[in-house]
Amino acid sequence: MNFSSKLLEQAVAEFGRLPGVGQKTALRLVLHLLKQPQADVERFTTALDRLKREIRYCVTCYNISDNAICEICASHKRDKGLVCVVEDTRDVMAIENTNQYHGVYHVLGGLISPMDGVGPSDLQIDSLIRRIEAGGVQEVILALSATMEGDTTIFYLYKKLKDFGVQISTIARGIAFGGELEYVDEVTLGRSIATRVPYERNIA
Amino acid sequence: MNFSSKLLEQAVAEFGRLPGVGQKTALRLVLHLLKQPQADVERFTTALDRLKREIRYCVTCYNISDNAICEICASHKRDKGLVCVVEDTRDVMAIENTNQYHGVYHVLGGLISPMDGVGPSDLQIDSLIRRIEAGGVQEVILALSATMEGDTTIFYLYKKLKDFGVQISTIARGIAFGGELEYVDEVTLGRSIATRVPYERNIA
Known part of the structure; x- marks a missing residue:
């Protein structure tokens, strides 16, 4: 990308390092923060700094x-x-x-x-x-x-x-509540039959 | 969400204010940053602070x-x-x-x-x-x-x-290069016929 500002480029690069955040998303997030009041951006960076410094x-x-x-x-x-x-x-x-x-x-x-x-x-x-x-x-x-x-x-x-x-x-493995049988993968379905439980245990 | 830490909750709330970032994504991003070295988090917050303060x-x-x-x-x-x-x-x-x-x-x-x-x-x-x-x-x-x-x-x-x-x-409106006619919306297609250009202009 052709950044008009080094400061902008650095901030976008930092956001782009986050997992699942590409360069276009990073630019959108940075431009959003740039439009916010100074106090909001400071609250954002302070929250992160404090978290990293003071977390136990x-x-x-x-x-x-x-x-x-x-x-x-x-x-x-x-x-x-x-x-x-x-x-x-x-x-x-x-x-x-x-x-x-x-x-x-x-x-x-x-x-x-x-x-x-x-x-x-x-x-x-x-x-x-x-x-x-x-x-x-x-x-x-x-x-x-x-x-x-x-x-x-x-x-x-x-x-x-x-x-x-x-x-x-x-923890118990099996079909999720609300799960429809036809969409369950074979391994889960197979194991859930092999590890079936007496009905009385379900209503206990 | 049931946060075990106020610091964590604040950082997640700040990330969650960004456009397109929900609480689950915010938590994922914050926990990622928390795993990074102190210097990386400082570079992140400094880049944002400098951008907001020094941008012209x-x-x-x-x-x-x-x-x-x-x-x-x-x-x-x-x-x-x-x-x-x-x-x-x-x-x-x-x-x-x-x-x-x-x-x-x-x-x-x-x-x-x-x-x-x-x-x-x-x-x-x-x-x-x-x-x-x-x-x-x-x-x-x-x-x-x-x-x-x-x-x-x-x-x-x-x-x-x-x-x-x-x-x-x-700027010119019309069918994008590489666009297939059958997928173009009616307004664009209709306007692109009404505003057709002589072929000689395209090869100029």
């Missing part, structure tokens, strides 16, 4: 937090014996939105992915093991994505955790 | 510029008698990319749009009239979008400029 991770579960211990770990209403292992803070938000879970979390910060150079030592796996060694945990739920990386991480965690005498579960 | 608009054509007079207006190779009126800097970039235009520009900063509360006084129309009054301009090309707002602005500008004795043109 809960010392227990490693979720993003404003304090040393996150609200979930600090709550007396949560079952500390039930630990749900997730990839990142988005998964915590998704599970919290269900209002179905009253245990605590452990945020790995990613999944094992040799292709991307992410190994077990890059994730919060040692801290999970120490947490279980410290006692008090009865069950670990592995709530990871149903992808190659997710399955690899589940397998690794299972091998590491199986001798600690805690129950290890994975 | 060319005193002649009102295009975004790093200097008081933009490179195009300052160039001796450009024909100052030919002024192309456009909506914003993106249009300047698009026309420059064609390498077909060697005149100068006048950037209105928007289009007349009563629905959005944008009137002629919000745009660089008075400055365009003063530029023509100052003399030296032979032709004004109105290169505005083929939308309701574009046509309204063209009509307004034509009425304002027609008595100055300069040639007023609009």
Whole structure:
């Protein structure tokens, strides 16, 4: 692109580095911000700067937090014996939105992915093991994505955790509620027949 | 959404204010930035802050510029008698990319749009009239979008400029190069037949 200004070009280049943002979108976003009042742009950059500088991770579960211990770990209403292992803070938000879970979390910060150079030592796996060694945990739920990386991480965690005498579960896989059979992929459909459950369990 | 951190929530809210960016996308972008090194995030916010603080608009054509007079207006190779009126800097970039235009520009900063509360006084129309009054301009090309707002602005500008004795043109409307007839909308196709041109003009 033929930029009339170096400043404009730099700002567009920075926006263009964001995932899923191409040069045309970056230019549109930058020109939008340029039309906003100075105070709005400052609020935008200050929010980002403060986030990066002041953000902390809960010392227990490693979720993003404003304090040393996150609200979930600090709550007396949560079952500390039930630990749900997730990839990142988005998964915590998704599970919290269900209002179905009253245990605590452990945020790995990613999944094992040799292709991307992410190994077990890059994730919060040692801290999970120490947490279980410290006692008090009865069950670990592995709530990871149903992808190659997710399955690899589940397998690794299972091998590491199986001798600690805690129950290890994975979240149920199957047909989504509202899902029509003819549109479900073969693997999911096949597995959901193989792992069928007695009807009484569904209405329990 | 159930944010675990106020800082995170604020940053997501700021990103979510950008056009075409929903809350989920905003969260994805913010978490991406959070994973980047401190220096990268600072370069991002600094580029935006500097753009907003230091950006200038060319005193002649009102295009975004790093200097008081933009490179195009300052160039001796450009024909100052030919002024192309456009909506914003993106249009300047698009026309420059064609390498077909060697005149100068006048950037209105928007289009007349009563629905959005944008009137002629919000745009660089008075400055365009003063530029023509100052003399030296032979032709004004109105290169505005083929939308309701574009046509309204063209009509307004034509009425304002027609008595100055300069040639007023609009860019050609018609079937795009590579466009297949069956997919062209009726208005464009009808107008392109009504405004057909002698074949000799196409090969000139």
